[in-house]
Amino acid sequence: MPAAPSTARRRSRPPLTPAGIVQVALDLAAERGDFSMRALGQKLGADPMAVYRHFADKNALLDAMLDAALADFQPPGPDAADPLAGLRRMSHDFRAALLRHPGMAERVAMNRPATGPHTLELAEATLGKLFRLGLGASDAISGFEALVQFISGFVRAEEPVHARDDGGESAWLAEMQAAYSAVPADRFPHVARMAAQMPEQTLDRQFEYAIDLLLESLARRARK
Template identity: 35%
Template sequence: MQGRVPVERRRRRPTKTGTVLTEELIVDCALRLAGEHGPDALSVRRLGAALGCDPSALYRYFHDTDDLLLAVADRIIGETMDGFAPEGDWLAGLRAMAHRVYAGYSRHPRIAAMAAYRVTRRAHEFRAVETGVGLMLRGGFDKATAVRHYAAFIDTVLGHAALDAAHLALAPERRGADTRAWTDAYQSLPADTHPQLAAVREELPLMAHSSFETALELFLEALEARAAAQ
């Protein structure tokens, strides 16, 4: 089932604890539960228990848990884009937008990987795409190129955001083991079997750090060069 729940189905009724259910309240609860327990917490049973209501009451606001996930994803986009109105240099605007998106998903590492690849078709996403495509058009690209470049830009940013958020969400011992691999396991590889890695052995610990900033600057430099070549 697709689309939003009709307004007439979203009548406000108090829960057992006297709280009046709203879409915003449900999304607040879903974000909190997902932050504490991961995306598996987004079940009507858990949400109903947390909100003090019959789980079936949630269907007056969302068709199913996937519909709720899209609302949660759109809330993250809304937090990310709040107050953002880039003016002037289009590249500076894209850089600022990228940092906002990355930071926004980093604040919700337990849900970021699931939320980052969905198309919410809701108000906050509409505004974000409007802003991003507008920045590409401001760079002088034709309409088709602006859309293609924006898609590549936001996928790059979201990919790094989801990857780094997933790493943050790992249990500390697993995250630590991954980080230590570059100073332990990789350092012991012999030069006769791995000559290229041996040649850069001292620099390999850099692999433990996020490549988001490097990827972003490479992408923006490429965009600038393409814009100048038009």
């Protein structure tokens, strides 16, 4: 029988791998809503510093997490009949994928170029649809940036709403309505009017409306 190591270290746990770390990190982020290196170490059953043998720093790990998070995203075939419907579906799928993995929307923003394979595939497919729509290079790229910026920004904003420990979105909607109802209607009549319409301003609905605004204009520019 092998001598029980005094401070059982190596054999107690399969060795860490980059892919394994990323997986556990994504799980942790999904469970807790946020994510720290120390919490990751605990969930791995290892010292937090062990992760630094596989990733240069937290930034590098988050980059890897983003690309892994986008792995389950399946772009529709490039030769589908209606490119506009494809773009709409991809927008919703992209939002859903980001919501499944809290903290990843922030990484999509423009501070770093996204070069992971799955990220590139998403970009490639979206650009393909925009070109197929009939847009020129300049419009397609600008439209692509507009969509990416809006979607990532929207998810960054809605994440804390979903993460509320009270009722989540419904509690948030009620709070917003209460706030707008308390506004003096003589000085801010339009804002006060907004209160009545708040309950139907679901996050889903807000997102869909804005995406349709963007896509509608893009389609119009393609037609011209």
